Amino acid sequence: MSEIGHGGKEIVERILQPKEAVQKIKGLKSVPIGSQMANEVINIAYGWFSPLKGFMNKADADAVCNSMRLTDGTVWSIPIIFDMGDQEIADYGVKEGDTVLLTYQDNPLAILEVEEIWGYDIANMCKCVYGTGDPKHPGVSRTCNYKNKFLGGPITLVNRPRINPPYEPYFIPPLEMRKRFKEKGWVKVVAHQTRNVPHTGHEWLMKGAWLQAYADLPIDKPLVGVLVNAIIGEKRKGDYIDEAIILTQDELRKSGYFGDHNHMTSLTFWDMRYAGPKEAIFHAMLRTNLGVSHHMFGRDHAGVGTYYGAYDAHELLESVRDDLSITPVYSMNWLYCPHCGEVTSEGLCNHRKEWQKFSGTLIRSIVDDGVKPPRLIFRPEVFDLVMECAEKYGFGSPFVTDEYLKRRTPVFTIPPLS
Amino acid sequence: MAEEKYPINIWVNEERYEKIRSAGLANLCEEMLAGLKVIRAYANDAQKDKILKLFPTAKFDSATTKSIELLPRKVKDKIFDLIVEKKKVDVMEEFLKRQS
Numbered sequence: 217m218s219e220i221g222h223g224g225k226e227i228v229e230r231i232l233q234p235k236e237a238v239q240k241i242k243g244l245k246s247v248p249i250g251s252q253m254a255n256e257v258i259n260i261a262y263g264w265f266s267p268l269k270g271f272m273n274k275a276d277a278d279a280v281c282n283s284m285r286l287t288d289g290t291v292w293s294i295p296i297i298f299d300m301g302d303q304e305i306a307d308y309g310v311k312e313g314d315t316v317l318l319t320y321q322d323n324p325l326a327i328l329e330v331e332e333i334w335g336y337d338i339a340n341m342c343k344c345v346y347g348t349g350d351p352k353h354p355g356v357s358r359t360c361n362y363k364n365k366f367l368g369g370p371i372t373l374v375n376r377p378r379i380n381p382p383y384e385p386y387f388i389p390p391l392e393m394r395k396r397f398k399e400k401g402w403v404k405v406v407a408h409q410t411r412n413v414p415h416t417g418h419e420w421l422m423k424g425a426w427l428q429a430y431a432d433l434p435i436d437k438p439l440v441g442v443l444v445n446a447i448i449g450e451k452r453k454g455d456y457i458d459e460a461i462i463l464t465q466d467e468l469r470k471s472g473y474f475g476d477h478n479h480m481t482s483l484t485f486w487d488m489r490y491a492g493p494k495e496a497i498f499h500a501m502l503r504t505n506l507g508v509s510h511h512m513f514g515r516d517h518a519g520v521g522t523y524y525g526a527y528d529a530h531e532l533l534e535s536v537r538d539d540l541s542i543t544p545v546y547s548m549n550w551l552y553c554p555h556c557g558e559v560t561s562e563g564l565c566n567h568r569k570e571w572q573k574f575s576g577t578l579i580r581s582i583v584d585d586g587v588k589p590p591r592l593i594f595r596p597e598v599f600d601l602v603m604e605c606a607e608k609y610g611f612g613s614p615f616v617t618d619e620y621l622k623r624r625t626p627v628f629t630i631p632p633l634s
Numbered sequence: 635m636a637e638e639k640y641p642i643n644i645w646v647n648e649e650r651y652e653k654i655r656s657a658g659l660a661n662l663c664e665e666m667l668a669g670l671k672v673i674r675a676y677a678n679d680a681q682k683d684k685i686l687k688l689f690p691t692a693k694f695d696s697a698t699t700k701s702i703e704l705l706p707r708k709v710k711d712k713i714f715d716l717i718v719e720k721k722k723v724d725v726m727e728e729f730l731k732r733q734s
Contacts, residue, residue: 454691454704516697549698552667572666575698578643582670584707585645592668 219394221505222541223290225267227390230260230372237374237633241324244317247300247308254320254630255449255485256296261326261373262389264484266505271298273368274334281344284497284536291539293497294345294489298328301363305333310367317374323630324375331369338362346491348523355489355520377628382609386446386462386483387628393443393482394507400477402441404429406510406545407503409518411447411488413456413464413602413614415579415594416559419473420550421512424561426478428545429510438477443508448627449487451616458627460605460614464598471597482506485627492516492524493532497540500533504542514547549573552593559592583614639676640694641701642685642726644710644717646671657718675713677702677726684730 221227232240249257259265267290272280277295279287286292300310310316312333318326342349342356351357379387388396397405406429408422422442430440444465448458466481468474484502489495495518503511517529533544548563552574555567565571574593582589588599606614611623646654646663651671654660663671677685685702686692693704705713716725716732 522696554665554668557668573698574667575695577693577695577703578699578701581643581703581705582645584704585710586647586649586707587645587670590668590670593670 219391219507220541221263221266221390222501223267223286223288223539224541225290227263227266227505229262229389229391230269230370231262231376232372232374234375234633237324240327240372241317241374241633244315244327245308245310246317246319246324247304247310247328248319248322249325251320251450252487253298253318254325255487256298257318257320257326257371257373258377258485258628260296260371262391263505264390264502265296266390268292268296270328270331270370271366271368272296273332274336274366276368277334277336277341277366281341284494291497291536292501293494294491295341297362298367299362300333300365300367302365304363305365318371319630321626321630324633325377325630326371326373326375328367328371329369330367332367334366334368335364336366345489345494346523347493350523353490353520353523355491358487358489375630375633378631379628380625382459382463383448383483383627386466386481388482388506390505390507396480397441397507400441400480401437402439403433404440404509405443405507406440406512407499407506407508407542408442408444408512409447409499409503410444410465411455411461412576413460414468414598415574415576415589416592417550417574418576419468419595420559420561421514421547422474422479424550425510425512425545425547429543440478442474442479443503443506444479444481445503445506446481446483447486447488448483449485451621453616453618453621455616456602456614457605457610457616457620457624459609460602463605464601467597467601468595471595473595488518490518490520490523492519493529496529496533497536500540500542500544504540508542510543510545512545512547515549580615637678639678640682641674641676642705642710642713643701643703644673644675644714646673650714653714653718657721659718659721662717662723673714673717673723675717675723675726675729681726681730685726688730688733 218226275287280292280295314330346355406425433439469479515526548561552572553560553565553567555570602614611619666672
């Protein structure tokens with residue numbers, strides 16, 4: 217039975233079997249790519265980016281910028297484009313109509329059928345996607361660093377990535393994910409987007425969303441799950457290390473704050489653009505392809521600084537809701553109320569003057585000061601695991617350092633193609 | 635209108651608690667978040683900007699807590715020591731003076 221993804225299109229993996237791949241790549245020009253492009257190649261090939269079959273041509277990128285849709289009318293909010301400089305294009309001798317081999321870590325990854333080589337007004341792209349041209353915006357900065365030409369055309373994976381420990385169990389591509397949901401008997405799944413080690417505010421966001429999604433379903437057997445989908449991509453100094461993020465999210469299940477019957481942790485490779493409302497739409501599309509029915513969106517979803525209003529993402533989602541196959545779950549903040557003696561929702565508790573709000577940044581400052589946060593705020597199993605990750609993966613720190621950036625084990629490796 | 639004040643949370647670990655207890659200043663501690671002891675030094679708007687400039691790892695949590703976070707532990711130790719020395723939490727002017 218076919219699996220239908222975003223835009224009502226069937227999800228089709230674009231991956232060759234090794235024998236066929238070896239034949240197909242013979243004689244192709246090799247073009248090395250960086251980590252962002254490698255992540256996006258994998259996302260296209262496995263169906264995270266369905267219905268995209270490859271990197272965008274100019275018409276699609278233009279339609280995405282101007283109307284937040286592909287040329288076929290499917291909602292799409294962030295251009296997925298493959299950049300290359302004029303000089304590189306000349307050096308590699310790439311022309312429209314060519315098929316080239318994309319290599320990563322010096323090994324074959326995918327073939328790209330170059331349909332079009334095109335240029336674009338990057339300043340306009342920034343304005344359309346991010347709503348600003350401010351170079352301090354990290355997405356604008358990334359986009360402005362693109363080289364001046366783009367190669368559009370379909371890609372096909374020739375070599376599956378080998379996912380390195382401890383990430384292997386969490387790499388669950390869309391078709392496999394959908395199988396897992398069926399095995400669990402979940403009829404509704406609510407996605408939790410994260411780049412964080414979870415504190416209890418996050419835990420309660422998930423629990424609240426689970427309750428919202430459960431609604432009027434029968435309760436005699438578990439029918440609703442939370443899918444934690446951690447974004448794994450480019451790291452900045454001071455972020456939590458990836459290993460700590462993914463393992464602590466799963467720890468909430470392992471330690472019984474959730475269970476196998478209602479919680480699963482997974483990852484998506486993606487370099488965050490911090491595009492706020494546009495990234496919210498993008499997350500909805502990604503998770504639709506994963507087979508999720510509901511998606512949590514909090515205040516200032518995927519935003520940065522003060523570029524977006526707290527509820528801009530919600531408004532944009534509402535404007536295209538009929539074109540999305542996912543139900544947004546809008547989440548209110550959770551906080552600690554000393555009067556109630558519990559973590560509670562700002563939508564429930566009325567001891568407003570006593571509220572103590574907490575954030576990932578605040579928890580981090582507690583940990584930095586050598587203090588173990590109370591279990592009502594930060595689960596002890598999560599705290600212990602963060603410390604363990606610091607020793608095991610972080611060269612003594614749970615946060616990204618220069619040493620971590622230099623010496624960390626890559627999330628995936630592209631092996632030689634044999 | 636009262637001037638906006640932004641807290642710097644100095645979380646009181648055992649070592650810090652011993653120091654303030656010995657100095658008879660345990661009353662400067664507040665209790666937050668289900669039992670954590672914290673001393674809160676407050677910065678005004680101009681002081682906040684100076685601190686963020688002086689210590690680039692520091693962050694103003696504008697979305698949730700409206701507090702200045704992620705100051706290096708050594709810097710917080712200095713603020714803490716100044717609080718113990720001056721026996722009050724209103725020390726940011728003096729702290730910044732000593733930095734310049």
